[in-house]
Amino acid sequence: MKNLVSKIKSKNSVIGIVGLGYVGLPLALRFSEEGFPVVGFDIDEAKIKKIRAGESYIEHIHASDVRAATARNFTVTTDFSEASKVDAIILCVPTPLNKYREPDLSFVLNTTESLVPYLRQGQIVSLESTTYPGTTDEELKPRIESRGFKVGEDIFLVFSPEREDPGNPKFSTKTIPKVVGGYSQACLEVGMALYGGVIDKVVPVSSTRAAEMTKLLENIHRAVNIGLVNEMKIVADKMGLDIHEIIDAAATKPFGFVAYRPGPGIGGHCIPIDPFYLTWKAREYGLHTRFIELAGEVNTAMPKYVMKKIAVALNEREKSVKGSKVLVLGISYKKNIDDMRESPSVFLMEKLRDDGAKLDYSDPHVPVFPKMREHRFDLKSVALTPEVIQGYDCVVLTTDHDRFDYDMILKNSKLLVDTRGKYRQPAPNLVKA
Structure with a gap:
């Protein structure tokens, strides 16, 4: 552990980012900006070609930043065997729902299984994809240990949920606080060192499960409040009232009220999807998440x-x-x-x-x-x-x-x-x- 932490702090460690989408690409550029050698992995050959050509396929990421990174220390590949050469493997792959609105972990699990043959001692694996509490320990850990490694001693495992707000100029990957939970204390220490080198504030929690639950709570909070204000919009409309006038007036209260705005539904990779990860997992404990499901019904309608x-x-x-x-x-x-x-x-x-x-x-x-x-x-x-x-x-x-x-x-x-x-x-x- 100490050798890996020292290597990370000296910025001699090679960072592998798996999945170069809206989460992975900004994170890769952030590590590159701080002087870390970065290897980006993606199965989409079109993305790889664009990055190598110095182009950006995400509007709010400037092509000049991609060109600067590739000229400096950022390489990309579709060859997962290159994972054996990196010290940190950060997974930023999709976690959608299937047609039954149940968690679809196929991207996470298939990616992990593709990487397992190339894992080596002295690496850290971090999952950033939003998922239900227990995924990191129950799904990733056994696959990693199938190679004979001991998590917490040979390889370090953490969950650190992505936090991105595309199009918001007030926040960046660097300035958004990063939650990190480790499988063990040693895992947490390595994870804190990894993200502490590129993020202004890193927030440790007691376990990977706590970190997974933190991300879900953040998005469920938004989903429920958006569902509430969408329902209020329908009621206000029936009464001949303008919900936006009412929200503006309520927002003048300096305490106890947060203004959420109604719309034609909810979108993005988090709010329409993440609450149902907890709903699904809660069934294992015999629980019925009524607030979450009601908000989902309102928003999807x-x-x-x-x-x-x-x-x-x-x-x-x-x-x-x-x-x-x-x-x-x-x-x-x-x-x-x-x-x-x-x-x-x-x-x-x-x-x-x-x-x-x-x-x-x-x-x-x-x-x-x-x-x-x-x-x-x-x-x-x-x-x-x-x-x-x-x-x-x-x-x-x-x-x-x-x-x-x-x-x-x-x-x-x-x-x-x-x-x-x-x-x-x-x-x-x-x-x-």
Whole structure:
């Protein structure tokens, strides 16, 4: 342990990042900035080629930062045998849900099994992928020890949940505090040294399970509060009240209230997914997580609610959804980023398509609808002009990017459905959803 800690603190240790997506790539660049040699692993050859060419495939990561890292100390590969040459292996791979809304650990387990043959004594393995409490100890540890290693003595194992907020200029990988839990005290000490070299504040917890639960609590807190405010939006709408005015007023209270904003649903790689990891695991203990499941029901129903508002608004204008030309504004899951994962805009688009609408979208951050595992649209972003907007029967604001010209959109829309509360003043062509 002491040799590995010393090697990390002297920045002579080689850092391996497995999975170069929205979590892994920023982390690799952070280690590179601090002078660590970094090896990035990914099964996606397209990502590897772009990094080697000095390009970025994530909008908020500048290509110049990628080029600087590759010129300095950052190499990438699809060859997992190179893992034998690194001192730290950090797993940043997806943990989605399957079609039954149960945890899908296939990416984590398949990646671990691909790495196991190349593990060696004196390495640290860190899992960052969000998962249920017990995953690190119950799934990774036995696989690592299948090689004859003793975790805590030969190889060190930690869980350190990713914390990223893409598009938020107030926080970066460096400044967001990092929670670390180790399988043993020795594992924790190595993990603290590893992340302490690149993150301003590292927060130790008592175990990998505590660290896994911490990440889930963070996201469940948000999911439940978003579910609450989404439900309040529906109630306020029925009463003829503007929920955003009410939230603004409530937020003037200097204690005991945190302002959450309603929308067309929830998106991203965390909030729509992570709560169900705990729901699934809780069943093992005979527990029913009612708050989590109720919030999930409310949030997943929001695209259906917006769809009903669109249908009613079109009907009042003597049009049906079928055959209407509909333009969706913003298809990433939140403003000012290009991340499409679990975007509620896409679920709404599918409902519109299923009901016969003629669909287009406009998103300055997503020029072409990307290939997704579950959603397929052969569409490109439409450039917004007054003439273009005037050609649609309905325009639906689903993601409120700063780059939209909101005055122009309102002025030229026959019908504008606002799911984000961007427009506060009533207008004859405006419907709030």
